[in-house]
Amino acid sequence: MEELLEILENLKPGVDFPAQTDLIEDHILDSMSVVMLVGELNDAFDIEITPVDVIPENFKTVDAIYAMIQRLSDD
Amino acid sequence: MEKSKNTLLSCVVKSIVFILILTLLLLGLSYMMAPKDNTKESGIINPNATGFYSEPKNSIDVVVVGNSDAYSGFSPMELWNSFGYTSYVSAEGLQVPAGSLAMLKRILTCQAPKLVILETDGMFTKTDVSQNIINAFNSVLGEPFSVFRYHNRWKKLKWKDVLRKPYYTAHCVTKGQMLSNKVKEYSGKEYMIETDEKDKIPPFSVMTVDKIKELCEENGIELLLLEMPSESSWNYKRHNAVKEFAKERDLPFIDLNLDRDRFDFDWTTDSRDGGNHLNTRGARKVTRFIGEYLQKHYDLPDYREDPAYSVWHEDYKEYLKQIKI
Amino acid sequence: MAYSSIVYLLPFLGAVVLLYNGMPKKYRWWVLLLASYIFYWLNSPTTLIFLLLSTAAVYLAGIFLNKIQDGFDLSKKALDKEGKKQLRKIVGWQKKAICACALLFIFGLLAFLKYYPFVSENINQFLKLLHLESTLPSLKLLLPLGISYYTLQAAGYIIDVYRGKYRADTHLGKVALFLSFFPQIVEGPIARFDQTADQLMEGNRSTYQNLTWGIQLILWGLFKKMVIADRANPFVAEVFKNYAEQSGVALLVGGVLFTVQIYMEFSGCMDIVIGSAQLFGINLPKNFARPFFATSVNDFWRRWHITLGAWLRDYVFYSVSLSKGFAKLSKKAKEKLTPFLGALIPSAAALFCVWICNGIWHGAGWKYLAYGMYYYGIMLLGMLLEPLFAQCGAKLKLNREGRAFRIVRILRTCILVVGGMTLFRAETVGAFGEIVYRIFTNFAPQHFYDGTLLHLCIDGWDFIAIAAGCAIVLLVSILQEKGYSLREQIAGQNIIIRWSVYLALILAIIIFGAYGSGYDQVAFIYGQF
Numbered sequence: 036m037e038e039l040l041e042i043l044e045n046l047k048p049g050v051d052f053p054a055q056t057d058l059i060e061d062h063i064l065d066s067m068s069v070v071m072l073v074g075e076l077n078d079a080f081d082i083e084i085t086p087v088d089v090i091p092e093n094f095k096t097v098d099a100i101y102a103m104i105q106r107l108s109d110d
Numbered sequence: 111m112e113k114s115k116n117t118l119l120s121c122v123v124k125s126i127v128f129i130l131i132l133t134l135l136l137l138g139l140s141y142m143m144a145p146k147d148n149t150k151e152s153g154i155i156n157p158n159a160t161g162f163y164s165e166p167k168n169s170i171d172v173v174v175v176g177n178s179d180a181y182s183g184f185s186p187m188e189l190w191n192s193f194g195y196t197s198y199v200s201a202e203g204l205q206v207p208a209g210s211l212a213m214l215k216r217i218l219t220c221q222a223p224k225l226v227i228l229e230t231d232g233m234f235t236k237t238d239v240s241q242n243i244i245n246a247f248n249s250v251l252g253e254p255f256s257v258f259r260y261h262n263r264w265k266k267l268k269w270k271d272v273l274r275k276p277y278y279t280a281h282c283v284t285k286g287q288m289l290s291n292k293v294k295e296y297s298g299k300e301y302m303i304e305t306d307e308k309d310k311i312p313p314f315s316v317m318t319v320d321k322i323k324e325l326c327e328e329n330g331i332e333l334l335l336l337e338m339p340s341e342s343s344w345n346y347k348r349h350n351a352v353k354e355f356a357k358e359r360d361l362p363f364i365d366l367n368l369d370r371d372r373f374d375f376d377w378t379t380d381s382r383d384g385g386n387h388l389n390t391r392g393a394r395k396v397t398r399f400i401g402e403y404l405q406k407h408y409d410l411p412d413y414r415e416d417p418a419y420s421v422w423h424e425d426y427k428e429y430l431k432q433i434k435i
Numbered sequence: 436m437a438y439s440s441i442v443y444l445l446p447f448l449g450a451v452v453l454l455y456n457g458m459p460k461k462y463r464w465w466v467l468l469l470a471s472y473i474f475y476w477l478n479s480p481t482t483l484i485f486l487l488l489s490t491a492a493v494y495l496a497g498i499f500l501n502k503i504q505d506g507f508d509l510s511k512k513a514l515d516k517e518g519k520k521q522l523r524k525i526v527g528w529q530k531k532a533i534c535a536c537a538l539l540f541i542f543g544l545l546a547f548l549k550y551y552p553f554v555s556e557n558i559n560q561f562l563k564l565l566h567l568e569s570t571l572p573s574l575k576l577l578l579p580l581g582i583s584y585y586t587l588q589a590a591g592y593i594i595d596v597y598r599g600k601y602r603a604d605t606h607l608g609k610v611a612l613f614l615s616f617f618p619q620i621v622e623g624p625i626a627r628f629d630q631t632a633d634q635l636m637e638g639n640r641s642t643y644q645n646l647t648w649g650i651q652l653i654l655w656g657l658f659k660k661m662v663i664a665d666r667a668n669p670f671v672a673e674v675f676k677n678y679a680e681q682s683g684v685a686l687l688v689g690g691v692l693f694t695v696q697i698y699m700e701f702s703g704c705m706d707i708v709i710g711s712a713q714l715f716g717i718n719l720p721k722n723f724a725r726p727f728f729a730t731s732v733n734d735f736w737r738r739w740h741i742t743l744g745a746w747l748r749d750y751v752f753y754s755v756s757l758s759k760g761f762a763k764l765s766k767k768a769k770e771k772l773t774p775f776l777g778a779l780i781p782s783a784a785a786l787f788c789v790w791i792c793n794g795i796w797h798g799a800g801w802k803y804l805a806y807g808m809y810y811y812g813i814m815l816l817g818m819l820l821e822p823l824f825a826q827c828g829a830k831l832k833l834n835r836e837g838r839a840f841r842i843v844r845i846l847r848t849c850i851l852v853v854g855g856m857t858l859f860r861a862e863t864v865g866a867f868g869e870i871v872y873r874i875f876t877n878f879a880p881q882h883f884y885d886g887t888l889l890h891l892c893i894d895g896w897d898f899i900a901i902a903a904g905c906a907i908v909l910l911v912s913i914l915q916e917k918g919y920s921l922r923e924q925i926a927g928q929n930i931i932i933r934w935s936v937y938l939a940l941i942l943a944i945i946i947f948g949a950y951g952s953g954y955d956q957v958a959f960i961y962g963q964f
Binding site: 121128131132135136139143238239240243244257258259261262264265 | 894934947948
């Protein structure tokens with residue numbers, strides 16, 4: 036979780052990520068930053084996020100992102 | 111609460127009431143927006159064709175409906191001068207039978223013709239289903255719901271015109287004929303080559319001409335089918351189609367594309383646009399021939415000696431001034 | 436049979452609604468499928484075969500993908516970890532091959548039918564330059580109705596199945612109806628299988644509310660199309676046809692009016708489409724979200740033709756940018772260049788693919804490529820300059836989140852969009868260049884007030900009607916942007932107010948609509964892709 040927050044903070048400095056309820060609808064994460072984020076996450080957690088995983092539900096909140104990472108590392 | 115009220119019955123009732131109100135509003139708007147005269151300035155569509163409104167009541171004995179072939183080729187003034195018959199051409203560009211039917215209904219509001227001549231070329235105009243629906247609507251309810259035709263007049267609406275009754279003042283000297291003194295010869299091949307093949311008349315046209323026939327019968331009017339000479343719009347297949355159509359209904363049909371020597375017709379001098387429409391010279395020849403036919407087959411009164419029709423003599427003089435060929 | 440034509444709205448839609456509700460629930464989807472094929476056949480009888488071919492292709496490919504997946508699931512239990520990995524690799528290749536074949540087939544049809552004339556002509560031109568005899572024959576091809584829309588739907592379906600988002604459907608009728616549903620077939624919206632397919636098959640009765648809301652939406656669409664778009668059309672057509680004789684003012688007004696026209700027309704058509712579907716209780720995805728309130732070009736494309744943008748994002752942008760090759764590229768860029776560029780380059784490259792696709796999707800021609808590149812260029816510039824903007828903003832102590840700045844950004848976006856639309860409407864890229872040149876060199880501001888504009892096919896009254904229509908649409912949009920649902924607001928009023936609003940809308944269409952003598956019916960611009 037710490038690591039994830041750090042990556043997010045690097046990507047979009049100054050956003051209070053844990054407090055956000057919908058990162059996609061509020062345009063904090065657009066498709067551009069999602070791609071950058073996916074690249075970082077793939078490297079950091081040694082997972083493979085595929086286009087199927089790139090749906091709003093998986094990127095809505097920090098918790099959702101974290102849950103996705105957990106799920107993919109179990110695979 | 112609100113939901114339980116929405117039973118099927120109340121929905122149906124509500125819909126009907128809504129449509130009723132809409133209908134009433136459209137009727138009112140139609141009255142307000144309709145042109146209140148038949149002059150060009152009044153905004154009426156095709157003022158030439160609607161001049162019959164301002165002719166004395168029941169003074170027109172012969173009415174011609176159809177498309178541009180009819181208003182180019184039929185000359186009421188020639189018919190008047192040679193035979194003393196009163197006639198009016200209520201033809202419009204691209205008029206299809208449904209338009210002829212609508213026009214005929216308008217004519218019957220103020221005239222009692224003894225004979226209707228339908229120019230048959232319009233029967234072959236291709237229309238799609240949407241146009242057919244619109245045309246059918248216009249031929250049945252076009253007058254009371256004229257707002258669909260005259261809605262664009264919102265730009266020119268004058269307050270004083272909105273609520274008054276129509277008062278028709280136009281005076282059309284040519285009685286609906288469009289005069290053209292241009293000459294453009296048609297020098298191509300003969301286009302009426304005899305064949306047994308038959309063109310198909312669109313079913314909607316057949317249906318509508320039958321309605322015209324019915325309307326004529328109800329009002330004791332004779333119906334005559336006529337085809338003006340036209341190289342570009344006519345051929346033998348169409349001739350066969352209309353001939354059969356007329357035979358089945360026991361209607362007379364004259365095709366002026368056949369035996370054109372009968373009336374001394376000449377494609378090098380009598381067309382204004384190289385074979386599609388006639389000019390004034392062509393119209394004169396054609397109309398005299400039609401007049402002879404009418405004299406032979408119908409019992410139409412000659413009003414030339416009737417002082418009530420003296421205006422027609424004046425109009426003829428005016429007409430002659432405009433004839434240059 | 437255009438969606439705004441009488442024959443569609445009255446006999447066709449009316450008959451389908453009656454038949455649909457007259458059928459037992461189980462068979463209602465048959466009515467929709469039959470109506471869809473009849474609609475297609477009435478519009479474009481000879482090209483129905485291409486729709487059927489694409490339907491069969493993705494249906495079969497889906498079934499194969501299911502089979503392979505099932506086989507894998509069955510045999511993987513017996514294998515150890517290494518064996519599983521091996522098998523997964525093989526299965527992965529098999530699935531990829533099938534998906535690729537299906538995509539190749541449906542996009543092959545699209546490419547051949549839509550782009551062959553353009554490509555062959557350019558190749559021939561090129562060969563001529565090399566003094567070679569031209570070799571490619573020029574074919575006259577009939578473009579199947581809606582092929583650009585249903586092909587994307589079909590591709591999205593098969594890619595989703597390939598990616599494992601959902602299993603392929605074994606019901607041929609369902610796939611066929613999903614691809615051919617008559618309200619959508621001509622102009623979209625481009626739906627996903629999981630958005631509409633189940634609804635289409637459900638066969639729910641048309642409720643009173645669905646009927647009234649559907650009709651309201653259709654009327655609203657007709658208002659936009661007939662009162663505003665069709666009225667602006669003669670001016671736009673004249674200005675863009677004889678652009679070389681127009682002053683800068685006329686061209687500028689032409690560009691703005693075309694932007695108005697295409698928005699009113701496309702979004703109006705979507706209202707008719709979505710309203711039509713609503714008559715059957717089917718909710719289609721929305722295609723517009725008040726695009727002229729967008730604060731950036733990015734934002735604009737999230738609000739304009741939403742389903743196309745989303746399709747390109749999910750199936751082009753993510754496919755490209757999340758592929759392994761790109762991951763490597765990204766890593767290299769990060770190591771060798773600055774982190775900023777490292778992050779930028781992969782996105783920029785993926786975006787390039789998106790905008791090439793967007794451009795050529797709109798049509799076969801250099802102009803459309805240029806159109807795609809226009810927006811790509813703007814977005815790229817925005818991305819490159821963003822750090823600079825941020826710095827300037829900080830130095831000048833601008834409040835970049837404030838209201839005033841927001842309005843400036845909205846205006847800036849509108850100007851850029853009008854530029855894009857002008858390119859879109861211009862006959863060629865050269866014509867667009869000439870138009871821009873004339874706007875800057877031959878502006879003639881006096882034409883704003885000396886009446887010149889009133890002699891370009893439409894008069895002052897028409898301008899007033901257009902302006903009034905736009906004002907009404909703007910008012911509605913502002914309310915929607917603020918979160919009011921106008922329909923619900925109106926539905927909550929008493930019957931007199933409610934009916935007055937509806938009657939006013941209907942009468943406005945009848946009186947102020949540009950139809951009848953003097954107006955030809957204008958074909959929908961977006962129906963020609």
